[in-house]
Amino acid sequence: MTAPELVLTSSEMRQADRATIENGIPGIELMRRAGRAVADSAEKLAAPGDRIIVAAGPGQNGGDGFIAAALLFDRGYQVSLGLLGTPDRLAGDAAEAAKGWYGKVERVEDLSFHGADLIIDALFGTGLARDLEGAARLAVERMNASGRPILAVDLPSGIDGDSGAVRGVAVKATRTVTFAVRKPCHLLMPGRAYCGPVEVADIGIGGDTLEAKGGTLFANHATLWTHALPRPGLSSHKYERGHTLVASGGATRTGAARLAARAALRIGSGLVTVASPPEALGVNAAHLTAIMLRGCDGPEGLNTMLQDQRFNSLVLGPALGIHAGTRAMVAVAVHARRSLVLDADALTSFEGLATELHGAFRHAPSVLTPHDGEFNRLFKGHPDLVDPASKIERVRRAAAYTGAVVVLKGADTVIAAPDGRAAINENGTPYLATAGSGDTLCGLIAGLMAQGVPAFEAACAGVWIHAEAGASFGPGLIAEDLAELVPGVLRDLLR
Numbered sequence: 001m002t003a004p005e006l007v008l009t010s011s012e013m014r015q016a017d018r019a020t021i022e023n024g025i026p027g028i029e030l031m032r033r034a035g036r037a038v039a040d041s042a043e044k045l046a047a048p049g050d051r052i053i054v055a056a057g058p059g060q061n062g063g064d065g066f067i068a069a070a071l072l073f074d075r076g077y078q079v080s081l082g083l084l085g086t087p088d089r090l091a092g093d094a095a096e097a098a099k100g101w102y103g104k105v106e107r108v109e110d111l112s113f114h115g116a117d118l119i120i121d122a123l124f125g126t127g128l129a130r131d132l133e134g135a136a137r138l139a140v141e142r143m144n145a146s147g148r149p150i151l152a153v154d155l156p157s158g159i160d161g162d163s164g165a166v167r168g169v170a171v172k173a174t175r176t177v178t179f180a181v182r183k184p185c186h187l188l189m190p191g192r193a194y195c196g197p198v199e200v201a202d203i204g205i206g207g208d209t210l211e212a213k214g215g216t217l218f219a220n221h222a223t224l225w226t227h228a229l230p231r232p233g234l235s236s237h238k239y240e241r242g243h244t245l246v247a248s249g250g251a252t253r254t255g256a257a258r259l260a261a262r263a264a265l266r267i268g269s270g271l272v273t274v275a276s277p278p279e280a281l282g283v284n285a286a287h288l289t290a291i292m293l294r295g296c297d298g299p300e301g302l303n304t305m306l307q308d309q310r311f312n313s314l315v316l317g318p319a320l321g322i323h324a325g326t327r328a329m330v331a332v333a334v335h336a337r338r339s340l341v342l343d344a345d346a347l348t349s350f351e352g353l354a355t356e357l358h359g360a361f362r363h364a365p366s367v368l369t370p371h372d373g374e375f376n377r378l379f380k381g382h383p384d385l386v387d388p389a390s391k392i393e394r395v396r397r398a399a400a401y402t403g404a405v406v407v408l409k410g411a412d413t414v415i416a417a418p419d420g421r422a423a424i425n426e427n428g429t430p431y432l433a434t435a436g437s438g439d440t441l442c443g444l445i446a447g448l449m450a451q452g453v454p455a456f457e458a459a460c461a462g463v464w465i466h467a468e469a470g471a472s473f474g475p476g477l478i479a480e481d482l483a484e485l486v487p488g489v490l491r492d493l494l495r
């Protein structure tokens with residue numbers, strides 16, 4: 001089976017580089033391999049004889065640029081190189097690499113990018129430490145304005161390697177070649193949009209080293225969770241596949257619960273029941289067939305229902321209303337220690353009251369699925385959770401704080417567990433931004449947990465399957481379609 005795809009932060013990558021060097025591969029050799037990978041990648045974008053302009057920065061990213069420039073010159077390209085700063089400021093491996101470039105070292109300020117068939121952006125990589133200003137900023141603006149294809153070395157200069165944020169301005173790359181593994185900025189927005197297709201070059205940093213220095217952050221692909229997916233055997237019975245309970249809103253707000261319920265059923269929950277306020281029973285009954293329906297009046301009603309241990313997974317939040325009653329229902333659910341997915345109103349009802357949720361979810365598999373607005377409202381007054389520039393850091397901290405798996409939704413949904421594991425999703429589609437889409441996601445996650453899938457794997461799988469279903473439909477997608485598309489996605493996954 002293919003291993004999950006590891007993603008390493010800048011500091012983890014530096015440690016992996018260092019360990020590799022200590023194990024006997026000199027830093028300059030790693031840089032030569034990196035530079036060769038850049039040259040090989042450039043050859044996919046330009047033909048011998050073409051004019052290539054390399055913009056090199058003052059650190060090791062610039063060093064990679066020097067190596068690539070020399071190789072491409074040998075391979076018959078017309079190569080010019082401009083340096084940000086002066087050659088005497090180059091140090092270590094980058095200074096060594098620069099010795100192999102026999103051409104002129106121009107000032108990056110003096111380069112004209114318009115005549116290039118290809119620009120190689122080797123200004124900054126994982127060592128970017130502050131916003132771009134002055135000459136660096138101008139160089140990036142001029143590269144972008146040239147309209148010429150740009151190959152970014154490691155990552156587009158100006159993008160923060162860990163958060164994917166634009167530090168003032170950033171190179172809009174046509175393609176990016178990175179080394180050993182992808183970094184968070186290749187998956188997180190807005191960085192992902194600046195990279196173009198990302199190629200990962202093997203420069204001889206071993207899988208064991210990457211695992212030892214990273215090992216907790218992943219790209220969210222099936223390789224991460226497919227082992228945990230339920231595969232019903234011939235003898236398996238619907239009662240063994242769990243019973244998901246979805247709480248409905250009042251008479252005019254019942255659709256969200258039914259969307260979640262339908263998704264839970266489609267993902268394989270053996271049974272699904274909508275718990276409906278008495279006044280909404282009629283409208284729910286008119287729209288439900290395979291899904292069961294029970295009257296449930298507020299927190300007391302939920303408490304009574306949960307005396308039945310067969311309800312092993314619960315969705316609370318979609319259209320439940322923002323008030324103390326919803327908070328009380330969450331308290332009942334937490335006390336009952338069932339698998340739990342909280343979304344929408346269940347989260348917003350705790351606006352400014354996050355301390356009530358501190359550690360609340362550590363006793364049972366629980367998943368919170370806020371979007372940015374809900375996350376910020378919920379954790380208002382907790383700068384340590386809301387302020388970090390890196391989305392991964394924010395989600396990890398929220399997971400550690402609450403004891404729940406947290407899914408922070410968006411074009412680059414991040415999922416984190418209280419134990420520090422995190423995954424970045426990248427198969428999302430803008431078509432998923434449609435009313436009721438989030439309700440469906442809740443149902444998928446709860447339906448997986450009903451079947452015994454652990455919370456982190458259920459959340460990761462739910463997010464991926466949800467996105468894959470949306471992408472398979474494309475334009476015109478409405479939330480009602482999503483659950484119906486799940487069987488096709490599952491069929492491919494379980495094949």
Ligand SMILES: NC(=O)C1=CN([C@@H]2O[C@H](COP(=O)(O)OP(=O)(O)OC[C@H]3O[C@@H](n4cnc5c(N)ncnc54)[C@H](O)[C@@H]3O)[C@@H](O)[C@H]2O)[C@@H](O)CC1
Pocket residue numbers: 014017018027030031032034057058059060061062063064123124125126127128129130131132133136153154155179
């Ligand atoms: N052994 C290794 O560590 C390897 C590193 N590699 C390359 O090395 C890169 C990392 O090298 P470095 O750590 O030297 O970092 P960078 O080359 O990304 O940048 C660091 C340099 O830029 C300056 N700087 C940072 N932010 C600036 C700003 N906003 N404006 C102006 N100057 C700024 C710093 O003072 C420093 O001189 C990777 O991205 C990769 O391309 C590869 O050669 C493979 C091996």
Ligand SMILES: [K+]
Pocket residue numbers: 061121122123124125152153154155156157
């Ligand atoms: K770069």
